[in-house]
Amino acid sequence: MALFKDNTALGKTSWVFSAGFAPSQSTGHEPEFTSRNTLCLLNTSQKDACVQLMVYYDDADPVGPYEILVEANRVKHQRINDLIEPQAVYLDKPYGLVLESDQPVVAQLYYLDSREGQLTVSHLNPAPLGD
Amino acid sequence: MALFKDNTALGKTSWVFSAGFAPSQSTGHEPEFTSRNTLCLLNTSQKDACVQLMVYYDDADPVGPYEILVEANRVKHQRINDLIEPQAVYLDKPYGLVLESDQPVVAQLYYLDSREGQLTVSHLNPAPLGD
Amino acid sequence: MALFKDNTALGKTSWVFSAGFAPSQSTGHEPEFTSRNTLCLLNTSQKDACVQLMVYYDDADPVGPYEILVEANRVKHQRINDLIEPQAVYLDKPYGLVLESDQPVVAQLYYLDSREGQLTVSHLNPAPLGD
Amino acid sequence: MALFKDNTALGKTSWVFSAGFAPSQSTGHEPEFTSRNTLCLLNTSQKDACVQLMVYYDDADPVGPYEILVEANRVKHQRINDLIEPQAVYLDKPYGLVLESDQPVVAQLYYLDSREGQLTVSHLNPAPLGD
Numbered sequence: 090m091a092l093f094k095d096n097t098a099l100g101k102t103s104w105v106f107s108a109g110f111a112p113s114q115s116t117g118h119e120p121e122f123t124s125r126n127t128l129c130l131l132n133t134s135q136k137d138a139c140v141q142l143m144v145y146y147d148d149a150d151p152v153g154p155y156e157i158l159v160e161a162n163r164v165k166h167q168r169i170n171d172l173i174e175p176q177a178v179y180l181d182k183p184y185g186l187v188l189e190s191d192q193p194v195v196a197q198l199y200y201l202d203s204r205e206g207q208l209t210v211s212h213l214n215p216a217p218l219g220d
Numbered sequence: 221m222a223l224f225k226d227n228t229a230l231g232k233t234s235w236v237f238s239a240g241f242a243p244s245q246s247t248g249h250e251p252e253f254t255s256r257n258t259l260c261l262l263n264t265s266q267k268d269a270c271v272q273l274m275v276y277y278d279d280a281d282p283v284g285p286y287e288i289l290v291e292a293n294r295v296k297h298q299r300i301n302d303l304i305e306p307q308a309v310y311l312d313k314p315y316g317l318v319l320e321s322d323q324p325v326v327a328q329l330y331y332l333d334s335r336e337g338q339l340t341v342s343h344l345n346p347a348p349l350g351d
Numbered sequence: 352m353a354l355f356k357d358n359t360a361l362g363k364t365s366w367v368f369s370a371g372f373a374p375s376q377s378t379g380h381e382p383e384f385t386s387r388n389t390l391c392l393l394n395t396s397q398k399d400a401c402v403q404l405m406v407y408y409d410d411a412d413p414v415g416p417y418e419i420l421v422e423a424n425r426v427k428h429q430r431i432n433d434l435i436e437p438q439a440v441y442l443d444k445p446y447g448l449v450l451e452s453d454q455p456v457v458a459q460l461y462y463l464d465s466r467e468g469q470l471t472v473s474h475l476n477p478a479p480l481g482d
Numbered sequence: 483m484a485l486f487k488d489n490t491a492l493g494k495t496s497w498v499f500s501a502g503f504a505p506s507q508s509t510g511h512e513p514e515f516t517s518r519n520t521l522c523l524l525n526t527s528q529k530d531a532c533v534q535l536m537v538y539y540d541d542a543d544p545v546g547p548y549e550i551l552v553e554a555n556r557v558k559h560q561r562i563n564d565l566i567e568p569q570a571v572y573l574d575k576p577y578g579l580v581l582e583s584d585q586p587v588v589a590q591l592y593y594l595d596s597r598e599g600q601l602t603v604s605h606l607n608p609a610p611l612g613d
Contacts, residue, residue, distance in 0.1 A: 092495075093546075093547060093580075099496070099498045099580060100498065100609065103230070105230045105231065105262065105264070106326070106328065107261055107262035107325075107326040107327060107328045108297075108328040108329075108330050108343055109260075109295075117598060122598070129500040129502075130500055131498065131500035131538055133498070133538070133580060141223045143224060145262055145264070145295045146294065147294055147297065148294075150293060151293055153224075154223070154224060162543060162544055163540055163541075164502075164576050166503070166540065185264075185326070187224075187262075187264060189223035189224055194500075195498045195499075195578070195611075196500060196609070197499065197501040197609065198343075202339065205248060207338065207339035208595065208597065208600035208602055209339055209602045210593065210595050210602045211341050211342045211473070212343070213328065213343035213345070213606075214345055214607055216327070216328065216346075217346065217476075217479055218231065218232065218326075234361070236361045236393065236457045237393075237457070237459065238392055238426060238456075238458060238459045239428075240391075241428070241461070243383075272354045272355065276425060277426060278425055278426050279425075281424060285354070314391065315426055316393035316395075316426035316457070318355075318361060318395060320354035321354070322354060329474075331474065333470065333472050335384075335470065336384070340602065342472050343474070344459065344476070345476055345607075347362065347457040347458070347476060347477075348477065348480075348481075348607075348610055349362065349363065349457075350612070367492045367588045368524075368588070369524035369587075369588040369590045370522035370590040370591075370592050371557075372559070374514075401485075407524055407526070407555065407556060407557045408557060409556055409557050409559065412555060413555055415486075445522065445557050445559035446557055447522075447524035447526075449486075449492060452485070460605075464601065466601065467515070469600065469601035471601055471602045473603050473605045474605070475605035475606075475607070478493065478589070478608075479607055479608065479610040480494065480588075481612050
């Protein structure tokens with residue numbers, strides 16, 4: 090039995106998160122224990138996806154677009170704080186993320202916090218906006 | 221290539237959470253390690269959003285509305301326990317949140333718990349009510 | 352400005368979780384640090400809600416319904432392991448939850464794990480089934 | 483009063499996660515404290531469900547399908563790293579999951595991380611794709 094009959098691209102071309110935040114402090118080995126937000130992107134389509142990201146702050150205009158390439162049939166876990174063009178995303182500051190893609194993708198957020206000799210991980214879906 | 225073609229406001233004008241709770245106990249430096257619920261609001265519209273919040277308890281009538289201003293093109297991470305008008309939100313008690321906004325916004329909840337020398341963080345979307 | 356114009360009951364009458372699990376081991380003071388799953392229910396309607404819960408296991412038939420009363424305009428955070436009628440919910444075993452309510456309610460799951468002198472908290476929405 | 487009137491199968495036949503990751507390092511007793519991703523499946527239908535899973539990587543073609551049987555009226559919590567046919571799922575590497583089922587099921591992801599003498603748990607819903 091083969092349930093995967095077609096090559097439908099799963100996902101949507103727009104996703105939004107309001108709870109972005111990454112602490113500057115970390116404990117433990119880098120890079121695996123560095124405190125961070127990681128944007129987890131999955132492209133099940135047969136075409137590479139160009140994902141663009143706008144970052145919203147609480148005291149300045151939105152910055153972007155940041156560009157992230159997600160190859161066809163691949164996942165990409167992109168640390169937000171490795172995004173430096175057009176400008177490094179601030180640590181220790183609240184931010185929101187708006188993502189637009191030219192192919193349907195799935196986006197989820199991974200949070201790791203290793204401040205004070207601790208370790209906590211959390212996962213977050215984009216806002217459930219319906220269709 | 222510019223994927224952000226228009227100024228559509230992303231989000232909805234109503235959101236609901238049933239899992240509100242903030243412990244009164246904390247360890248570590250304030251305010252970054254204070255146990256809390258933080259409401260993470262993103263306003264991608266071109267108009268300031270007036271967000272109103274009702275807080276539901278398990279043993280008393282709902283309290284509110286609390287008013288939170290989220291400027292156009294900004295994110296705002298509002299600690300629930302900094303809301304004191306009309307009345308401080310109770311610590312150590314279960315609560316639910318109903319949010320209404322005059323502009324579409326995205327709302328997500330951030331939970332930090334630093335009781336007993338520990339650190340744990342969790343994120344929560346509003347209930348997936350569809351449209 | 353009053354955004355809360357009507358008394359619409361927010362929520363749905365059916366919710367499903369597949370990731371139920373509560374460890375039997377705990378450390379720290381009871382009951383606040385007892386490892387648990389807590390079902391967080393919000394009833395914004397003007398009528399009391401009768402919530403019924405079926406618990407699904409991996410090696411036995413579903414058990415229930417468990418009945419939970421959520422009063423009008425109230426939240427109720429119900430520890431799953433305080434449900435003993437018709438039968439205590441098992442610890443240390445995977446379970447799923449299907450909830451039916453006679454009024455629309457919002458349901459979210461809170462998980463606290465204090466095994467081994469640790470503390471971790473996570474929140475979970477019901478499955479995003481759309482409408 | 484019986485709210486559970488029919489035998490409707492709750493869920494959907496397709497679910498997607500982009501944030502898969504399991505560390506190879508663990509501390510504490512096995513298997514309960516082994517770092518892992520666990521796929522939590524609930525089948526409320528009256529027929530056994532055959533679930534098929536494709537695993538997407540960031541540097542190789544998708545692998546699968548993995549087959550998971552979920553009996554009628556049962557939950558099944560399947561550790562991803564116990565899936566070894568056609569090939570063990572990699573530890574310490576990002577992955578995405580696409581699930582197809584021949585019966586409607588509910589799928590949620592459980593993450594436990596016990597690296598460095600710590601314990602953190604997180605839960606994640608599949609992407610909110612609407613219908």
